[in-house]
Amino acid sequence: MSAPLKALDGAPDLTALMADLGAGASRAARTLALAPGEQKDAALAAMAAAIRANAKEILAANAEDVAEAKAGGMS
Secondary structure (H helix, E strand, C coil), X not given: CCCCCCCCCCCXXXXXXXXXXXXXXXXXXXXXXXXXXXXXXXXXHHHHHHHHHXXXXXXXXXXXXXXXXXXXXXX
C-alpha cells in the first residue's frame, strides 16, 4: 500500500487522534453493553436510515477514494 493517505484537517498529531478514537470507542462499548435491547435496536435502525439517506454521498466519496488509490498504483 504505497498510495498516500488523505490529510486529516485540524488533526496533525495522528498518534493523539488514534488515542482519542480508541478512548472514545472504549467508553462507547461500556455504554452499549449496558443499554437495553430496544435502545440498541433503535440505534441500529437510525444508523441504517442515515446510511440509506446519504447513500449517494457515501458512494461518491467511495468512488473518489478508489480512483485516488488506483491513481496511486493500488490494484
